Amino acid sequence: MTAPVAAPVATRHAYRDWLIARMRDDPRVICLDSDTGLFTGADFGPAADRYLDLGIAEQNLFGVAAGLAHDGWLPYVNTMAAFAACRAAETVKIDIAYNRLPVRIAATHGGLAAGHLGPTHHALEDLAVMRAMPAMTVLVPGDAADTVALLDQAHDRDGPVYLRLGRKPTPDLPPAPPPRIGVPRVRRDGTEVCLLACGPLPTLRALAAAEVLAAADGVSARVVQVHTLKPLDGAAIAGAVRGCAAVVTVEEHWREGGLGSAVAALLASRPGPRLVRMGVGDMYVSAVGSQEELLDAVGITAAGIARAARSALRPGLDSPLFATF
Amino acid sequence: MTVLAVPAAGRTTATEVEAAAARIRHHVVDMCAGAEGGHLGGSLSCVDILSVLYFDVLRVDPERPHDPGRDIFLLSKGHAAIALYATLAERGFLDPAELAGYGRRGSRLLGHPTRAVPGVELPTGSLGHGLALGLGLALSARMREAGRFGPRRRTYVLLGDGELQEGSCWESVMAAASTRADHLVAVVDRNGLQLGSPTERVCPMEPLGERFRGFGWDVREVDGHDHGELRAALGTAPWTAGRPGVVIARTVKGNGVPAAENRIDAHYTTLPARVAARAHRDLSLRKAS
Numbered sequence: 316m317t318a319p320v321a322a323p324v325a326t327r328h329a330y331r332d333w334l335i336a337r338m339r340d341d342p343r344v345i346c347l348d349s350d351t352g353l354f355t356g357a358d359f360g361p362a363a364d365r366y367l368d369l370g371i372a373e374q375n376l377f378g379v380a381a382g383l384a385h386d387g388w389l390p391y392v393n394t395m396a397a398f399a400a401c402r403a404a405e406t407v408k409i410d411i412a413y414n415r416l417p418v419r420i421a422a423t424h425g426g427l428a429a430g431h432l433g434p435t436h437h438a439l440e441d442l443a444v445m446r447a448m449p450a451m452t453v454l455v456p457g458d459a460a461d462t463v464a465l466l467d468q469a470h471d472r473d474g475p476v477y478l479r480l481g482r483k484p485t486p487d488l489p490p491a492p493p494p495r496i497g498v499p500r501v502r503r504d505g506t507e508v509c510l511l512a513c514g515p516l517p518t519l520r521a522l523a524a525a526e527v528l529a530a531a532d533g534v535s536a537r538v539v540q541v542h543t544l545k546p547l548d549g550a551a552i553a554g555a556v557r558g559c560a561a562v563v564t565v566e567e568h569w570r571e572g573g574l575g576s577a578v579a580a581l582l583a584s585r586p587g588p589r590l591v592r593m594g595v596g597d598m599y600v601s602a603v604g605s606q607e608e609l610l611d612a613v614g615i616t617a618a619g620i621a622r623a624a625r626s627a628l629r630p631g632l633d634s635p636l637f638a639t640f
Numbered sequence: 641m642t643v644l645a646v647p648a649a650g651r652t653t654a655t656e657v658e659a660a661a662a663r664i665r666h667h668v669v670d671m672c673a674g675a676e677g678g679h680l681g682g683s684l685s686c687v688d689i690l691s692v693l694y695f696d697v698l699r700v701d702p703e704r705p706h707d708p709g710r711d712i713f714l715l716s717k718g719h720a721a722i723a724l725y726a727t728l729a730e731r732g733f734l735d736p737a738e739l740a741g742y743g744r745r746g747s748r749l750l751g752h753p754t755r756a757v758p759g760v761e762l763p764t765g766s767l768g769h770g771l772a773l774g775l776g777l778a779l780s781a782r783m784r785e786a787g788r789f790g791p792r793r794r795t796y797v798l799l800g801d802g803e804l805q806e807g808s809c810w811e812s813v814m815a816a817a818s819t820r821a822d823h824l825v826a827v828v829d830r831n832g833l834q835l836g837s838p839t840e841r842v843c844p845m846e847p848l849g850e851r852f853r854g855f856g857w858d859v860r861e862v863d864g865h866d867h868g869e870l871r872a873a874l875g876t877a878p879w880t881a882g883r884p885g886v887v888i889a890r891t892v893k894g895n896g897v898p899a900a901e902n903r904i905d906a907h908y909t910t911l912p913a914r915v916a917a918r919a920h921r922d923l924s925l926r927k928a929s
Contacts, residue, residue, distance in 0.1 A: 372811035375772045382776015385762060409766055410773060414755065
């Protein structure tokens, strides 16, 4: 008889439950909301006066967070990734990052997680925007367990932290030791091609691609989950790709500015493997579909990743880089 | 935890505040006569507001600029940095001799204020940020409970009138009302001119007081160059429990320097030596009268 398998928990709900518990034991923590609905019905207990819903006004939201952090509080700010990274970007840049204030940005609906809600609610630029900000830590947990582990470590970290969360539950990643901020995590050993993946579904699909490559091509693929986009340690990335002839980055993000760009910048300064960057091309994903279906449509699938790995290993084969939609 | 012992008002005589304001105007002219020039018009328009705040209203101590019991001042119209630097220098946060370095290589006196300058709470310059920061600081004080640090801190945020065209200001206006942030005081330097035009030509904003009232704010309208009126409004805040307050200070852009008063081209200017000398003379004559 097998033990019942618990249904996976959405990263945003793992975050919510973690934060509510943390508010009770850390009197510095303030939860600033913007009518996200994430905390509807939440029981903050004695910390109830440290939950504040400031309404649908993200510039004010982040400015208030900066004022509070400047005065010694530890604000967790809640909005969707698209609004944190674009609408409120200047507030994050000037009022938070410039002052190196310890504001924690909990950004739900990262990547294509908003699914059928469309490009207005997709965030395919957030990692690029947040990576560009000095002093910012940028974290992308792969599942609920990652979320809790990274939050525990980020809580007392200096400066601002951006945490990209999802919307609906995504499958848990295979069991592994807890992630450590800044250290890419090897998810599968391999020797010929290194698949660097960021986020829940890209990591799952990279793992599936590794199976495809092994079974269909006899290619040994290493899979490394990059949950910390900033700081991204050059030596760690060099170590992660060492020995491989090719590298494929896989992310739920526009191809510009995210994991692929970060890795390209690091690898450009040293001799090493060929690099293929997989992401969403220069387009808006304007179609009805679940997060999974939209990723399928832009080619970020196990088969697509395997194809990218083949083309990186053997230049001249078909390239998945310019998928159109 | 220390508590500032200085009283909220009445520390300085009216004559002393007038004298400080006069010296601040001379400093502003000097800085605009430097190589980089400066925001002359909008700095001169808020000198009296800054003088009354720093010499008669704010509980601040240059020896303890981070004292948790201090009142907060934020220059949301950060382009008036030179007026703030001059005020901080006169109030003892800076050596007045440092003002000569404004805009020069190696100086910490940038065109918009930074936290490297003693007394500057948070950097500003991009318009539409100060009110949200101030709301955060006001809510912070409230959450720490009244009385714990002595009389609860007041947070003053000085805005430009053109700045109110930034939508983010109105996000904060609404949020301050809904959070009943009564210890937050906005001050609008209502000089009527923005960079290239009169505000009413670009985006009519009158009746400004009614607009704030409509959002649930308590409103005082004063002559922004009359220290008595400024003191009566700024020094008595908060006025109404549960309501944020705004002082709409009617001012003259370039006030005190006739060549700059109400002139569009005095928004940002580099004063030639001859013009600066004339400005100093005009300011001295004004003082004497």
